[in-house]
Amino acid sequence: MNLIDDPWIPARRKNGNIERIAPWQIVEGTGDNEIIELAAPRPDFNGALIQFLIGLLQTTYAPHTPKEWRDKLENPPSSQELKSAFAPVVHAFELDSDGPRFMQDLTMEVNYEDANPIGSLFIEAPGEQTLKQNKDHFVKRDQINQICEACAAAAIYTLQINAPSGGAGHRTGLRGGGPLTTLIRGVNLWQLVWLNVLEEKDFLAKSGNHEKDAFEAKFPWLGATRTSEGDKETTPEDVHPVQNYWATPRRIRLLSPLGSGVCDICLKHQPRLYDKYVAQNYGANYKGPWQHPLSPYFIDSDGKTSAIHLQPGGMRYKHWLGWILDGALSTKGQKISARVVSRYRYDTEKKQTVWAFGYDMDNMKARCWYEGIFPLIHINPEMLEEYRYLVKILIESAELAVKETRGAVKKAWFREGVEVRGDMSRVDVFFWNQTEARFYDELKNLRDNLESGNKNNKPLLDQWSKYLLDVSLSIFDDLSQTGSFDAVDPARIAKAMNSLERNLRSKKFRAILDLS
Numbered sequence: 001m002n003l004i005d006d007p008w009i010p011a012r013r014k015n016g017n018i019e020r021i022a023p024w025q026i027v028e029g030t031g032d033n034e035i036i037e038l039a040a041p042r043p044d045f046n047g048a049l050i051q052f053l054i055g056l057l058q059t060t061y062a063p064h065t066p067k068e069w070r071d072k073l074e075n076p077p078s079s080q081e082l083k084s085a086f087a088p089v090v091h092a093f094e095l096d097s098d099g100p101r102f103m104q105d106l107t108m109e110v111n112y113e114d115a116n117p118i119g120s121l122f123i124e125a126p127g128e129q130t131l132k133q134n135k136d137h138f139v140k141r142d143q144i145n146q147i148c149e150a151c152a153a154a155a156i157y158t159l160q161i162n163a164p165s166g167g168a169g170h171r172t173g174l175r176g177g178g179p180l181t182t183l184i185r186g187v188n189l190w191q192l193v194w195l196n197v198l199e200e201k202d203f204l205a206k207s208g209n210h211e212k213d214a215f216e217a218k219f220p221w222l223g224a225t226r227t228s229e230g231d232k233e234t235t236p237e238d239v240h241p242v243q244n245y246w247a248t249p250r251r252i253r254l255l256s257p258l259g260s261g262v263c264d265i266c267l268k269h270q271p272r273l274y275d276k277y278v279a280q281n282y283g284a285n286y287k288g289p290w291q292h293p294l295s296p297y298f299i300d301s302d303g304k305t306s307a308i309h310l311q312p313g314g315m316r317y318k319h320w321l322g323w324i325l326d327g328a329l330s331t332k333g334q335k336i337s338a339r340v341v342s343r344y345r346y347d348t349e350k351k352q353t354v355w356a357f358g359y360d361m362d363n364m365k366a367r368c369w370y371e372g373i374f375p376l377i378h379i380n381p382e383m384l385e386e387y388r389y390l391v392k393i394l395i396e397s398a399e400l401a402v403k404e405t406r407g408a409v410k411k412a413w414f415r416e417g418v419e420v421r422g423d424m425s426r427v428d429v430f431f432w433n434q435t436e437a438r439f440y441d442e443l444k445n446l447r448d449n450l451e452s453g454n455k456n457n458k459p460l461l462d463q464w465s466k467y468l469l470d471v472s473l474s475i476f477d478d479l480s481q482t483g484s485f486d487a488v489d490p491a492r493i494a495k496a497m498n499s500l501e502r503n504l505r506s507k508k509f510r511a512i513l514d515l516s
Contacts (some may be wrong), residue, residue: 001149003093003102004056004086008150009049010266011189012039020150023056025080027190035189040154041266043369044123046356047181048158051195051294054183055245058293059083059218069199071467076190092219095153096254100222103156105251107225108280115255115276118146121155123162123178123359124366148263148270149374152254155265163249164364169281171228171249171377174290175307178366181294182323182338184376185353196340198293206339208241218242220284228285234313235288243360244292251283291341296323300333308335310360313425315372317439318395323490324354324374325388344376345384352376377443383450388506390446390457394439394464397512401433401468401504405475408500412480412493430475438467461513469504476500 001008007020015032018039029035040046061082063069077085093102100106119125122144163170164177173179184195204210209217216223217240225248226234255276263270291297295307296397308323322335326342336342344352357371379387406427445460480493503509 001095003095003153004090008153009053010039010041010150011035012037014188022083022087023053023360024079026053026193027076027082028079036187037189037192041151042154043357044158044162044359045151045154045372046163047371048154050183050192051065051161051245052157053183053189054294055242056086056089056197057193057197058203058245059242060089062197062203064200066199069194069197073191073194076194089215089219092215092222095149096257100209100219101253102153102221103160103246103248104221104253105225105248105280105283106221106223108251108253108278110253110255110278112278115278117145117279118147118152118275121152121159121252121277123159123164123325123361134195144264146261146263146273146275147265149257149266149272149274150270151263151265152274156252156254159252160248160250162359164359164361164366165448166250166364167281169228170279171248171281171283171285174244174247174286174494175292175295176309177363178309178361179292179295179307180295180310180323180356180358180376182341182354182356183294184340184344185355185373192355197293198339198343203293206241206242206291207244207289208236208239210241212238212240214240219246220248224484226284227251227282229282232285233287234273236288236290237288242471244290247284247286249283249286251280253278291339291422296335296337296341298333299334310358310368310370312360312367313428314360314370315356315366317374317436318399318432320374320443321388321391321395323356324376325379325384325391344378346378346381349488375440375443377440377446377447380451383447387447387450390450390461391463393513394442394446397465397468397509398431398439400512401472402428402507404500404503405431405472408472408476408496410475411480411496411499415489415492427475427479430479431471434471434475435468438464462515465504465510465513465515469501472504473497474498 163173186192257272
């Protein structure tokens with residue numbers, strides 16, 4: 001299989017039909033036959049495949065001017081034009097050959113005795129220690145034993161871009177293990193891809209050395225592996241910028257395929273299946289000031305950059321400022337939005353949303369896959385700093401409100417001095433879910449108020465303060481009498497409720513909103 005020439009990417013047309021397409025076919029079809037989205041059998045495959053397509057266009061078809069970019073957004077190229085643009089790199093996208101293979105190590109020694117089951121390619125697969133200790137309770141062993149060519153290609157790319165820590169010398173992805181990805185959404189698959197392709201000069205100016213233009217500097221599997229024995233590092237100065245999309249921290253190689261059968265991922269009968277691969281440690285160790293175009297970053301007080309990663313609790317509007325608007329300033333540093341997101345901040349002509357997704361990793365253990373949609377609120381650049389400040393205090397007040405609500409529910413459920421047992425996270429879930437829509441309404445109201453020339457934001461902030469109090473008391477009322485840890489005590493509940501109301505009317509709380 002060649003990943004440029006052959007149809008392997010699952011996609012859904014507007015009429016609901018799902019079929020496999022080649023990358024150059026993403027522009028095919030109109031009306032009900034238009035291709036609107038990816039349709040992989042796994043959400044992490046969808047996340048990887050969209051980055052594959054963005055990277056392919058950024059590598060081979062990047063626009064030279066803003067006008068060219070705008071023209072092609074509304075008037076896509078033909079499939080033949082894309083196919084011609086991809087032709088010079090076709091040789092780098094062979095999945096299985098005697099020579100270079102897509103995202104697989106060219107120079108490692110293949111020892112069939114050390115072969116790994118194909119299921120180990122998947123990030124959620126239980127590790128060696130988990131299997132030895134018989135602790136694979138939730139993600140069972142031997143669930144994935146054979147996969148088709150298309151699913152193998154998707155699995156390899158998913159692993160390389162998300163690679164978590166995996167023991168001595170098993171390197172993480174260029175953005176670390178399981179990075180957060182944020183993309184501008186479009187109305188169809190072509191727009192989703194093209195909206196996240198940067199103008200060539202802007203892309204080449206950052207996070208790589210554009211003078212390193214040999215094929216091996218772009219597609220590392222075409223040449224000798226940049227191994228990392230002795231802590232050797234691969235920095236942006238060492239390779240071309242497009243290696244942001246084609247980084248290979250893991251040294252892996254598929255073994256000879258089996259015959260036909262049913263793929264354990266897509267559940268379709270396929271002519272060729274893989275059941276084994278080999279791996280070796282000390283692949284490329286990506287270090288230095290990398291800044292992948294599709295991820296938000298944290299810049300610490302020393303200027304060191306690191307891609308943002310998801311944490312337990314998932315995606316909430318409290319993350320909006322740092323992921324979308326270059327906010328979340330603190331003494332420790334600053335969060336900055338992805339390059340493909342930040343360039344739309346001032347584009348008031350279009351209403352856009354951001355698709356965010358990624359793994360929540362605990363070292364080499366995948367705890368959860370998260371994805372969500374965030375609105376992109378456009379703001380006049382002259383008002384950006386004041387707007388950031390206002391958004392920051394909205395979020396800080398909400399974080400204090402949920403903390404106080406959680407504490408009050410604990411006081412209602414447990415006698416003083418009793419050790420708290422059980423999961424309190426549902427308080428947070430209820431709070432963030434119930435206040436999300438109102439938060440985004442407030443973002444628009446504050447933006448409109450600033451742009452109208454009105455300098456008085458206190459009425460809006462006061463409304464938000466009262467709203468948080470009402471929601472907190474409502475959640476407390478719903479949860480305070482449902483605790484199963486202790487007998488319900490009306491006096492204790494009343495005391496906890498009074499404390500919650502007092503704290504959310506306090507000078508400390510109102511000072512956060514600049515209402516004191």
